Amino acid sequence: MTQTAEVALRQATLYSDGRIYRLLQLPPNAITLAAALVAEAALPFSALLADKDEVTLLLPDDVCQEFARRLRYATISDEAYRQITFDIELDSALVGFMALVSRALADNGIPILTYAAFSRDHVVLRDHDFDKAMHTLNQLQKTA
Secondary structure, X not given: XXXXXXXXXXXXXXXXXXXXXXXXXXOHHHHHHHHHHHHXXXXXXXXXXXXXXXXXXXXXXXXXXXXXXXXXXXXXXXXXXXXXXXEOOOOOOOOOHXXXXXXXXXXXXXXXXXXXXXXXEEEEEEHHHHHHHHHHHHHHHXXX
């Protein structure tokens, strides 16, 4: 049976590690350096995204600050972020899961950054929106 977005959302555990995160931006040719930084940090949660214009890292604030001192061309976000993981294995054919999540958060004025791992989805949001987001998602789980 194919997993539905509503069932997956109801069954998911909302997990956050309680850490503050920052975004770190590097030039597009810094992908090898960025990968080395992620490997060196050996964190249970981080993200590395590379596109034609830039390399972006999502790292805990303390780690990001440490690495930034070693990187002349890094830009660190001023905004503090928190992470929420939907701790359930999501079927790769699942349709509409993040649409449910993002709509509920958008309706409450909460901007998000979305990240998908192989089997789990994550949202990253401003630290000051965290409690409101968790409340919104808990309510959504009850009504999904």
